Amino acid sequence: MEVKIPSYVYLQKDAITKLSRVLEKIDSQNPIMLTGRTTKQLVERKIENVPFTGIFIVEKGSILQAREIIVGVSYGEVDTVVGIGGGKVLDVSKVVATELNAEFVSVPTTASHDGIASPVASFKENGEPVSISTKPPVAVIADTEIIKSCPRRLIHSGFGDLISNITAVKDWRLSKDLKGESYNEVAATIASLPAYLMVNRAKDPDFRLENEIETLLRGLIMSGVAIAVVGRSRPASGAEHKFSHALDYLGYGYGTHGEQVGLGTIIFEYFYEKEYGDGDWELIREALRNAGAPTKAEQIGLSRDQLIEALLYAKKIRKKRFTILEALDLSKEDFEKAIEETRVVD
Template identity: 30%
Template sequence: MLSVEQAGQIDPWLGQSVDCVCGKSHSVSIRKVVIDSGALAALPVYAQERGYGELLLVVDKNTLEAAGRELLELCEAAQLKVSLCVLTADEHGELAADERVIVQLMLNVTSAVQAIVAVGSGTIHDVVRFVSHKMDRAFFSVPTAPSVDGFASVGAPLIIGGFKQTIPACAPEAIFADLALLAKSPKALIAAGFGDMLGKYTSLADWQLGQVLFGEPYCELAAHMTRQGLAMCVDNIDEIAAGSELGMRKLMEGLTLSGISMLLVGHSRPASGGEHHLSHFWEMRFLQQQRRALLHGAKVGVAAVQMARLYEAAAAMSKEAVASAIAERQARGDVLTPGRMREKIQAGYGSIADQVLAENGLTVLDAIDSAEQQELPQRLVERWEAVRTVCGNVPSSEQLAAALRRVAGPTTVAELGVEPELLQDSMEYAMYVRNRYTIIRLHQWL
């Protein structure tokens, strides 16, 4: 019987189902995870064992050289039929998980292909995950850099019509993470993976806020698994900064545990909160302005520092101060009614506002629950000590920034390349990227 004590391990959960104390049954569809030096060689062996005789390797021009050619040779030596799909960048030199790239991959999936292999980092995995699910093919993961926690997850964050949304898809059947390959990753990609993990401090706290204030379903097993993965990374920060194989092992294990935690609950709540909403907002605004994309994990790390500042401010407020702040807002009419939310979304999102309105249940003015306008203020005051405890457990913004500096990652929006005006916009509008309660929404009352 699996238990929370095993949440820091990967192998016991593979291919398993568990009746959880949260009241739900969880299952992990991933069958095999190899995190080791020389892991590439294990892929053709596994494919043969599973009876997959024809594979499609999906790469871009960089991952083709990093691992694609070697994997192609290994598969051919094992007498497997294998072909390559080299995803091409757009006119701006960008490779985004959008309609253009999705169609490009779909056109390369012949009827004979039995398994599609993502050879790359976040974008390639998101596209392969979606296409594998839609075309009913097995999905293998070969990370070429430990840059994101999405390798093991089930959701595919895609850009559809300029809006970043997560589409339910499938987890990989197997993951092959070669430590010798990962140790050669650019330092910026390693720092990005660490930044993605550091964001779990605020995403987990956001999830707890939803549970405390709205009774949102919360799974301690998934939360503990995410915390264990985060601890692996923080405890081995020097090895990660050095890019050693031990550091890559711990970072990759942490990223994988985070992905499995999302698999358990069927959504990204354990690993994605307000810090991801800022990241997605920045990404969408960059797309609208036709600017070069920023690394996902780098954005998440910087955004987590911003969220930690909000948590610090909330933790410093007494129950009396919160009651006073809420009363003052109500007296001057400075509360978010459905009408004002619609106006903000239309102002902040422009051409993609309709999609954001739909995400927030605002396609019809009266569609939104009125609890936030009528019940939440009193609930905030009554439950403030529990809220304050959640806030106080988040490390300080300076602690998070110091950790990012140790891995040579950006810590400020200026270092990242996000202007103060965009930061200001994101603090006002990014909370609408997902219809989830976060520290940003809490601060609308403080």
């Protein structure tokens, strides 16, 4: 099996000025750019030397928008799709690049989740989350100067998504042990090591996530690489992601993806600690709190009842992906105890 990982990763201040070099290195003759309106104004001057043959503004992050762009360019000519923006722009860019069989260059302007380097595009179609497998980026250009200025909430969301790899990898290992699922230690380590590193840094009360933006980005990029290594999201998505999908399906609260999986990580780490003696939910909670991320349901607009309902609903999602939810067949009472002891609800 051939594994595709990014050949070029630039992670520094003004990294975006490396874009023309990257395009030269991959011998791109016909690159197009997908971006947002505001981002375009923000980066225009820094990339004026890049000879884009087409520029597309992504208004809505939908599959339909991706199709419109694909129809608008002539197939076979575009060899590179450069996505410059947040989650929406990158998701649309991934699909466009994959459909046109072009290279994808990821230029994230936020650090909100591990989608910045992963071969998976996420959309909401008719209110339901949909994931599409795409080709991994050939290059990731993360300009810390631009990313630092994105809303703080998006940065702590990225922190939540990164540390969710801790329970995701435990779920994967559990499935290997109990169900014989194929498991890859390299991918598991690539996904979980940066997560543990961040948690340990963030246990310091003087921790400032803004100063750690580079480490966070490295972790999120590695997370995408881990997904590319096994060709599925397993290393970065377990029970805590099922819980987040449940909230999306039910339409409860107003948390971001990273905020939701962060809360889920506290709860499932609690079960790992309690049932298997393998975990430290207090450390996870402390780290999230020091990173400025929510540790309580009410912080993302969730009532106690909604939280319980979503946890129970999570058991119905993607049953084939075996996690601690399936292993323990957790009941309403188990969840009530967990959210009280972890003080996710007061």
